[in-house]
Amino acid sequence: MIVSTKGRYALRVMVCFAQRGREEYIPLKEIAEAEGISQKYLESIMTVLSKAGFLDAVHGKGGGYRLNRDPQEYTIGSILKLTEGGLSAVSCTAQGAAACSRTECCQAKPMWERLDKMIDDFFEGITLADLLKENE
């Protein structure tokens, strides 16, 4: 499993915002109910997205979240890397991984690196706007 609930929720929510447009702020509560996601859990995800500048957030009545760019400006890769903390297929190539003692002679490393690159290219080549179109 390379993408957990957290990343999948983040994607769903971003798609949801993309569908709603950038006119209004939408409160977390509304999104959580519409998507059937625990409000509290979603909170932690929204905060990450907001702090990273993926969303605008305003407090108080009439507040909530909204996108601050057009859907085609968000790659799926950027959303997943942010919420999952990376997309490496194996721990060997993950960021901050302890250097493997077999790095020098590891037969598999070049393969893992090619895989990581392939996955990264895949997700960077898809945007929120593409996902919106999927089900037309």
Add this chain to the structure above:
Amino acid sequence: MIVSTKGRYALRVMVCFAQRGREEYIPLKEIAEAEGISQKYLESIMTVLSKAGFLDAVHGKGGGYRLNRDPQEYTIGSILKLTEGGLSAVSCTAQGAAACSRTECCQAKPMWERLDKMIDDFFEGITLADLLKENE
């Protein structure tokens, strides 16, 4: 993380057997020491490989394990799928996954399916023999 320690150990061990050739049986103990893997943990992995017919195993002195085909007859995909129990990138597309209630309207499902196919093709396109060549 799509491939855990288990799958990576399995690969390393299979590479190791491929390097040693098919003349002799090699006892688990020797492989575990050579690779620096816990003997007991490796045992559980070897049993899976053996039961699936990836290796021949014989008991007693002079016994151990050995490959029963040429290295190019083993795809990396077959080894990983066996030891990891599948290679799905998300739980939504994993074997035996509970049908998602949003299957009908999920914007992301086609993407996950394309990703799974890409990963599967990647691993099925590489064999043990290819890994042996990596470091020449």
Add this chain to the structure above:
DNA sequence: ATATTACCCATGGAATTACTAGGTAAATAC
């Protein structure tokens, strides 16, 4: 002031992963 919203910090339960322990069965060596 009050209501509504986002933000922050800590905690708990469940599931998975990685590894350990202790035995049984099969084959060979003497």
Add this chain to the structure above:
DNA sequence: GTATTTACCTAGTAATTCCATGGGTAATAT
């Protein structure tokens, strides 16, 4: 036929990660 060497089997445990909850504080609007 006993001892040794090997694979095989079942169970348990420790550590980690994942998913979610609880209880507050800060900012904005009416």
